[in-house]
Amino acid sequence: MVPKPVKKFSSVRMQLVASVFLWISPALVLTFIVNQNWFWEYAPAWIRQYALNVPWASFIVGVLALMAAWYGGEHFILGQVQALTKAVLRLSSGDLQARTGLKEAEGELGQLAQKFDEMADALQKRQKEHDEADQKLLNRAMQQTAVSAVGQCALTNKDPEVIYEQAVYRVAEMLEVQYAMLFQRMPDGNLHPLAVYGCRPQATGDTGSSKKSQMVATAETGDVSLVNDWNTETHYGKSLLLTELGVVSGVAVAIPTRDKPFGVLAAHTTHRREFSPDDVQFLLAIATVVGMGTERIKAEAETEKLATFVKENPSAALELSGNGSVNYFNVAAEKLAAAAGKTHPRELLPEPLPQIVKDCLASGQSKTSHITKINDQTISWSLHPMPASGVVHCYGEDITSRLNLENQLRQSQKMESIGQLAAGVAHDFNNMLTIIQGHSSKLLSETTLPPQVLDPVLAIYGAAERAAGLTRQLLMFTRKNVMQPRVLDLGSIVGNMNKMLCRLLGETIALEFHAPATLPTIYGDSGMIEQVLMNLAVNAHDAMPEGGTLTIRLEEFRAGPEYVERNPGAHAGQFVRLQVSDTGFGMTEAVRARIFEPFFTTKEVGKGTGLGLATVFGIVRQHSGWIEVFSEVGKGTTFTVYFPAGDEALPAEAEKTVAAAPAAGGSETILVAEDEMVLREMAHEFLKDCGYRVLEAASGREAILVWQQHRGEIDLLLTDMKMPEGISGLDIAEHMLAEQPGLRIIFTSGYSDDIVSPEVLERTNARFLPKPYAYADLIRLVRASLDNKTVASQA
Secondary structure: OOHHHHHHHOOOHHHHHHHHHHHHHHHHHHHHHHHHHHHHHHHHHHHHHHHOOOOOHHHHHHHHHHHHHHHHHHHHHHHHHHHHHHHHHHHHOOOOOOOOOOOOOOOHHHHHHHHHHHHHHHHHHHHHHHHHHHHHHHHHHHHHHHHHHHHHHHHHHHOOOHHHHHHHHHHHHHHHHHEEEEEEEOOOOOEEEEEOOOOOOOOEEOOOOEEEEEEHHHHHHOOOOOOOOOOOOOOEOHHHHHHOOOOEEEEEEEEOOOOOOOOOEEEEEOOOOOOHHHHHHHHHHHHHHHHHHHHHHHHHHHHHHHHHHHHHOOEEEEEEOOOOOOOEEOOOHHHHHHHHHOOHHHHHOOOOHHHHHHHHHHHHHEEEEEEEOOEEEEEEEEEEOOOOOOOEEHHHHHHHEHHHHHHHHHHHHHHHHHHHHHHHHHHHHHHHHHHHHHHHHHHHHHOOOOOHHHHHHEEEEEHHHHHHHHHHHHHOOOOOOOOEEEOOHHHHHHHOOOOHHHHOOOOOEEEEEEEOOOOEEEEEEEHHHHHHHHHHHHHHHOOOOOOOOEEEEEEEEEEOOHHHHHOOOOEEEEEOOOEEEOOOOOOOOOHHHHOOOOOOOOOOOOOOOOOHHHHHHHHHHOOOOEEEEEEEEEEEEEEEEEEOOOOOOOOOOOOOOOOOOOOOOOOOOEEEEOOOOOHHHHHHHHHOOOOEEEEEEOOOOHHHHHHHHHHOOOEEEEEEEOOOOOOOOOHHHHHHHHOOOEEEEEEEEEOOOOOOOOHHHHHEEEEEEOOOOOOHHHHHHHHHHHOOOOOOOOO
């Protein structure tokens, strides 16, 4: 240690002098004492003797001078220089914490050490600042890399969940937080979790107080929200989710989209932390990328939807340039061109196309209803200008089927109107014919009629029969004739008619019949189907006055969706197809369009009623089928009839008992319900003549009243189907059967109107007597019904 007195000197030189002086001062003192008289006077003899013999002064001064020089050099020069050297070596090796340790040293070396330490402090501070700047740059580079990674994901990925998961992972990794969350703002204001890091997904928004939570407020305003310490936060309410996670600090930013914030991206930590501006900017960058990715996916979905709409649109869609050239066309346009026998959709477009496109772009208004006809196809085009891009969008629709449907609808409505008129006429006509035929047949049953009366009555009866046949044809056309359907083999029906058809056609017309060995059964009325074949054969005969060939072909046929689309009258399923083809003179299109109209005929006056094909049309429709006609002038005509195929086997032939003469009468009680007084009185008279007790009713209400008065006495109900006052014949029958199940029922009507179906007859155990009927028909059916016997059909 350097003595304190020495340290008081201000320079190394003075310190060395002081050190020498200090060390030799004892020798100087001793020399001074030896040279004093009192030393020699009072000192012991031995000391005096020793002092005389030794050169003390020189020896002591020399030794002490050497010691002073060594000590001064060691402590005042060499030690401080060594400390400085060590510090310099450490500093040169990169140790910026190197110091001399000579803070208390004074003089030149002390000043040098102090300046060296100050220099080392400055270097260390500068290095720290440099390191901090480098770290900032590194952090920013890493954050930019993370933003780029999320951006790449948002740019290429179509699954938004992958983007959201990547975003929260990168935020947690770069900001070194425990929790990172991405929420979508819902319409009710709450936040729905899309991706979270560090905890399980759950909704947030509820704070348990009147204050809005940090993330809800950010989602609403779009502002950045920073909370350095939730313990001192007063502006926002802490959500229950953050409370549960023990969050202390957090930052939240809105995820921007085109209209309003999509949601919130937030980072939270359980330790107090002040997020830097770089942290906030990084979070904003990630949120912006997420928003852009969300918008991109939404836009791509919309674009893809629009592209798919155009591409998969069943109607033709094209884009036309300003000069009328085709820039784009979809698959439907290509198919439409192929169906029309064209190689490119351009060949289907209306002309003059360049002028149409030019006018469309110039006016800025759409052009619609441009019609082109290619072969049998009719195409309607509409053009819509896109001024911003200088193109025109063109849409085409094949309206051939629609036009055909409209024509068919008009035809159907016309036929329905004619049918309703014909049905009404037939109904009233049948009532009158019933009176004529009934009374004339009653007279003919008398054996005592003189010849001068018998012949006129026979003429009256025959005329009534012919008139009844005419009304039956009308009712077949209107589909109001009563069907008696059963399981049939169409091949057997046609085969059994061959001989009769050969006689009908004559020797100049050859008949060819082609049918497979087996065919599905059909469900229909054999008499009606025979009528169809007979009428078609008669038409074919009249179309071949000079002879020819009539070909009848039967085959199984399946109608699929494509066939139904091309043939609006058809419906899908399995069918038996009957084709009747002749080699006659054929028909024009105008004639073919009207052939099923009642009373329409091309034959000479008196040679046709115009009801033959109308009857065929009605019967086929009544069998749930349809009919197609192909005809070419000079080459012939083909009628193709489709009957729904069934899967039931043919039943065994039932034995039928047919009475050859009117059955005997009886004494049972019969209730006659008929609103036509003349018909009611006629039936009353016929039944009373046979011994029956007859009760009458002119309406449904009156019939029920009579029933209530004579309940238990009535054995059979004979009722017209159409009755006034809102109670039909079926209503009367069902009312009475409910009280007396064994009651016998006979329905009578001029037409069925689909009321007297086989199901109704079976359910009520009833018989049907069509108008007009003869005396014998009525008496025989009444007796058979009372006796529960089977008789021949009267339909």
